[in-house]
Amino acid sequence: MTGSTRAPLTAKQATEVVADPWRVVADKLVAAYRTGSMVRGLEFVAKIVDAAEEADHHPDVDLRYGSVHLTLTTHSAHQLTEADVALANRITGIAAEMALEKLADPVTAIELAIDAMDIGAIRPFWQAVLGYSDGNDKELAELADPAGRLPSVWFQQMDEPRPQRNRIHFDLCLPHDEVHERLQAAITAGGQLLSDEFAPAWWILADSEGNEICLCTWQEKTD
Template identity: 30%
Template sequence: MDESADTTGWITAAEFHRAPGVSDWRVTGTGPQAVFAANSFADAAELVAPVVTAADRFAVEPDVDVRAEGVVVRVPLRTFDGIPAAAPRFAAAVSHAAALLGLRADPTRAQSVGVYVAQHSEADVRPFFLAALGYEPLGETDAVDPLRCGPQLAFNPITGDAARRGRTHFDVFVPADQARARVDAALAAGGRLVSDAHAPAFWSLASPDNHGVDIAAWTDTAD
C-alpha cells in the first residue's frame, strides 16, 4: 500500500470502486460500507480494534455497528462533496483485518434507508422535523441523526400540489449488483412497479396500499 499517495479531498463512488482491496464494500446513500458476518458478538467485536487502528492511520472517522450476527463498518458522508479520498485505503485495511479474523464479507446485506419528505412548494417543513426528531441539518435540503442511527431525511417540494398535503416515500439504497433482485422480491411480495424509467439507477415501486418505495442503486455507481 503506497502511503505517499495523496488521500486528501474527495472521490466518487466509481473512483472508490476502482481502488484495490475494496471488493467487500458497496456505496449506499450514506457512504461506503461493508458487512462482515460473525458467529458471535465476541467474534464481531474483535474487528473493532483494527478498525480503530485503520481510522487513525488514514484519518477517517468511521461508524461501526457491532452485532452478534456481524459488523457493519461505514465511512459516513458528512458532506455532499463526495467520499473522503482516504476511504479506499481505510476500507482495504479493514477488509484485510477482517479476513485475518475469519470474518466473511457479505455485500448483499449492505444498505441504507432514506425518507424523502414531500412538501408543498410554499412550505418549509425541515425545521419541524429537525426539532421533532432531534436531527441536524445536512446541506441545504437534508437532515441527519447526529449519531447517524436513524434514516437520513431529504425534503422535496411538490410544485402545484395541494397545500397542507404531504406525501412521503422511502428510498432504499442497495448495492448495484443486488438492486434487481430486491425489486423482484418486492414485486413478488405484492408490490407494484410504478416506473422503471430511471433503471438501473432506481426503480419506483408501490406497496399494495400504495405507499412509495424507491429501490436505488445509483449511489454505488456514481461517477
C-alpha cells in the first residue's frame, strides 16, 4: 500500500489489504463500531475527522446512539482506491486505541432493479418520483439518492413483456407535507395514479409500463 494515493483498486485487491472489520459492499468499504453512547461516538468521529483532514480524504459517517457506521469510496474515481484502504486502516487503528469493538450486525447494502422494455421512457418517472440524480453506472442507467442514504436503482433491458407478474414494487415513505408535490412530479414525468383509496396513508402509482410504487406517509386512511 502506497499511503494515500488514489490508485484504483479492485474489490478483491481492497479486501486483501484492508483491516477487519471493513468489508467491500457494493463497490464501497463499509464498517460499523459499537461506541456505547453518543458522547463516546462523537469522540470517535472527531478523531476520524482529524485523520480525514490530514489525508484529504473523507468518509461518510453515520453517528447513532451507541454506534458509528462508516462508508468509504473515492467519488472522483467512481470506485475504490488506495486512499480508501489507507484511511480505513487508520480508522481501524483509532478504534483500537479507543478499545471500540466492531458492531456485530451484518453490513449490507440494497439495490433495486427494474426490468423494462423501453428504459428511456420510464427512467424519467422513477427519477422524478424518487427525487434521485444520475448515478455513476451509465451502462445500467443508474439513479442514485443525492444524499447517499437510500438504495440506488438500475434498469435491466427486457426482450419481451412479462405481463404475468409485476416486475418490481417500491414503498417510499415521505413527510406528509411533501407527498403531494412528489405525487404531481411523478405524474408530470409520465406516471399514472392507480389508486388513492388509502390516501393519505398511501397512494399507488405506476410508470407507463405498469411498474408500481406506493407513496406512503404516517397519516391514517380517511373514510
